[in-house]
Amino acid sequence: MKRDVSARIVLSITQPADLVFAIAVARQYQPSEERFAASVDGSPVDVHELSDAHGTRLHRLSAGTGELVVEYSASVEGQAQTDAASETDLLVYSRPSRYAESDSLAPTAAAEFGGITGAAELLASVSSWVGTQLAYVSGSSLPTDGAVRTLLARQGVCRDYSHLSVALLRSLGIPARLAAVYAPGLAPMDFHAVAEAWVDGRWCVVDATTLAPRQTLVRIATGRDAADTAFLNVMSGRADVVDITVTAIADVLPGDDLNELVSIA
Template structure:
């Protein structure tokens, strides 16, 4: 499946800033036709690429004061699933984290899903339960909200849905993590977040929002939760988001059966 993705981010840099962007597609896509450009006042801003502890591609740059425009685009085809996870990696994604407080949600997970033994049934049950319990309301959550607060509020956006799925799965002994993605079919278009669970020797996508077919997703960043996968981190200096536009188009939008195990490729 061919997919074309792009992002354009405009920042008002009020004092020189050290910025890190996570908007490039992951390295699992072998054939990538891409472009990353940054400029202030029309003048190019140098940048360099690095990888974080979870393998996410990052672009870091030093921007002077002014209007910073960052543009990215890429075309990708299907790629191989992410390689097998090692024991240490699975342990990292089994522990409670900042936004996925699995220890606090253990009683809820046990009460709702304790009798489900089949992995595919468990993922479908968690996804459906979260999708039923929460209302998708744009702007309803704070950037500091974790899974517990999301469940109490009974509303949120994609990252909140994902954090709750991750916390519940970890509570049940299933390693789970967050993936930031480009999502063809998403409306309104934006960056998207889904959970991933380690089942039957592979990472399987769990999207309780059901807003885009999982088979069309293009991985950007991977991590324990949103703390590891933000599209922008301001290391120092000051910058304010002025505008953001995201595009993701696939040559087909297949039906997504939530009872089936699907990996992000």
């Protein structure tokens, strides 16, 4: 399967800013073509690439005032290398985190899923439950909303669905994390977020939105929750989003049986 992905982000820099972008495909892939470019008012800006423990590629740059345009594109064929997990990783992804308050949601998880024993059945049940409890409403949540607030509001976007899924799975003793992805087939097109759960020695995708085939997803960033996977962090200065355009196209859009375990890698 071949997937072509791209992102174009336009920011208004009103105070000189230190910015970190997470929009490149993860290190586990070997793109046949790839380009990352940044400019302020048409003048190129130097970009420094960093990589974290799970293969997230971070691009850091300093921008003066003006219009910053960041453009990225890549072509990916086949699957990524397997993303393993150490004992320490599994401990980290079993604990509560900023946006996935598994300790607060433990009574809810026990009440709703306490009688389910099979891992595959549990993942499907959590995904289905979250999907029926929430309404997908663009712009309905704040960047600071976590799983508890999402459940109380009964609405959100993909990151909210994923945070709630992650929190419930951790409450049930299953290590879970968040993955930011490109998602061919997603409509409307944007960056996408899904949960991943550690089952039978691999990370399996849980996407309660069911908005894109899980088999086509291309990993960008991986972490405890959105605090680790945001496409942009403004470390200092002031940067306002003017426009974001994301594309993700696959040469094949397969059917997705939600009862099957599917891994990004």
